[in-house]
């Protein structure tokens with residue numbers, strides 16, 4: 147038997163089982179088999195989203211009848227608890243950062259965009275993906291919030307912010323200290 151295939155997971159050469167008719171993607175190492183199974187499972191789940199939904203519902207109904215189940219499960223699965231805790235912390239930090247950004251936009255929308263612009267101008271690694279992502283993230287958050295602000299203005303004109311909603315030109319930001327108030331002399 148010849149070593150004719152490369153394992154998708156550990157990159158070693160292996161002899162595929164002739165019965166798999168060339169479809170075998172992983173070698174026979176337990177870690178590779180496990181990874182392959184896990185990937186296949188994830189792919190199947192993403193192709194069948196309704197399965198997860200109905201299954202989650204079933205699990206919820208079942209565990210609501212067994213109140214001590216999760217308590218026992220957490221006690222016997224410390225790794226699950228650790229991962230869950232980390233993920234919660236991540237979600238909390240993401241939310242906190244998002245709200246901090248919102249506060250910054252609300253108190254000084256032009257200053258917020260100006261900071262983004264300066265980041266673009268001064269970053270020596272602007273070509274790097276993360277820098278671009280940060281900038282786009284900021285602009286997107288700003289646009290989303292502007293839309294919300296606009297909707298609020300429509301419903302409550304008395305408490306509308308001074309920002310007039312006119313399009314912001316990035317090149318003018320440095321010169322413009324504050325947004326020009328709406329002046330309509332007719």
Ligand SMILES: [Zn+2]
Pocket residue numbers: 153154155156157158172173174175178
């Ligand atoms: Zn392998």
